[in-house]
Amino acid sequence: MWRKKSRAFTVLVCVITVTTFLFSYTYRDPSLYFFKFALGLSDDLLPKGTCACSRCITDMEEDPWFMERFNQSMPPLMSRKNSVLSEDTFRWWQWLQSERHPANYSDVVQRLFEVIPGEEQYMDSGPSRCRTCSVVGNSGNLKGSNYGHLIDSSDFIIRMNQAPTLGFETDVGSKTTHHVMYPESAKNLQNTTSLVLIPFKTLDLQWLISALTTGTIKHTYLPVMSRIKANKDKVLIYNPAFFKYVYDTWLEGHGRYPSTGFLALMLAIHICDEVKVFGYGADQKGNWHHYWENNLLSGAFRHTGVHDGDYEYNVTLLLADKQKIKMFKGS
Known part of the structure; x- marks a missing residue:
């Protein structure tokens, strides 16, 4: 018994x-x-x-290094529900670009979500449940690459800062679903494109409110666009808590803060199932410059001390080596 x-x-x-x-x-x-x-x-x-791709980023069991860093529970985008920041995160975030007399953060956020949607927003690729993303950097190695069709074949195409497509479609594609920017790098967008704002300070959130309404803010630490053409219903805010997580966990404190390119890559890795990366790093001659410029020395950001471009690029290469992303190095 x-x-x-x-x-x-x-x-x-x-x-x-x-x-x-x-x-x-x-x-x-x-x-x-x-x-x-x-x-x-x-x-x-x-x-x-939920992933129907042949290989998914979240297949982490093969790689302890990736498992230690990847936190799928950390929301990349800000909403009403997650807009309250811890004291540590808020202090770090305010330190990035210090303001002498910052406005009350809570009041600004409340006003912000009266102008743009305040609920959780996700990139939905439809019933296939295999969200493919192209993250398009601005490197000169895109010149002559003929990547345009491949870039446009993804569900989501993420670009950044001042990147143009007109006249460069063969190499960089013509579609943009999400455009990552900050006030000093802003540009007008098509009605079908989501603006993804990276805020470095409370004033950046105030600028966005102003740029979508009254147009009263014309200067941050540099002159900025007073108004911007963008679809209010498709505006997204990069979560400062996620910003700090990227800096602490993925960059391990290298540089003052991550570059727009690295933040855009991390957004894709945490939202997409498959990620293709274009236009990162130098061209084959070792030049760091933008694909729309003739100045081969325009990649001076690598020497300012604000971003650790070499460390970021090494992490990007490591992600490619571990087959978490597929990197296209161009010409």
Whole structure:
């Protein structure tokens, strides 16, 4: 009788363990991935979660380095619900571009979400559940690359700062779903494109409100566009908490703060299932410049001390080496 009860208890424990494991794997909980190897289970026997790509960024069990850094629970975009910042994050964020007399952050955020949508917003690629992204940097290595069609084939095409497409379509594509910028690098956008603002200070949030309404703010630490053409319903805000997470976890404190290009890449890695990267790094002659400029020395940001361009690029190459992203180095 005792043996029968013991066997029944053992079977029950096994059933609970396997059920818990399968449920957890469905939601891609990395803390339980080692069970897959311990039990010798094939991927074909396990549910795939929400990603239908042949290879997904969130397949983390193969790489401890990536697992230690990737935090899928950290929201990249700000909403009403997650706009409250911890004291540590707020202090770090305000330090990036110090203001003498900053406005009250809570009041500014409240006003901001009266102008733009304040609910959680996600990039939805439709029923395929395989969100493919092209992150397009501004490197001169895009010249003559003929990447335009490949870039435009992704569900989401993320560009940044002043990057033009007109006249460069063959090499850089013509579509833009998300354009990442800050006030000093702003440009007008098409109605179908989402503006993704990277705020470095409270004034940047005030500028966005102004640029979409009254146009009263014309200067931050530099002259800025007083008004901007953009669809208010598609405006997104890069979460300062996510900003700090990228700096602390991925860059390990290198540089004063991450570049726009690295922040755009991290946004894609945390939202997309497959990421293709274009226009990062130097051209084949070692020049760092923008694809729309003839000045081969325009990549001076690498020497300002604000961004550690070399460290960022090395992390990007490591992500490519680990097959988390696919990098196209151009010409």
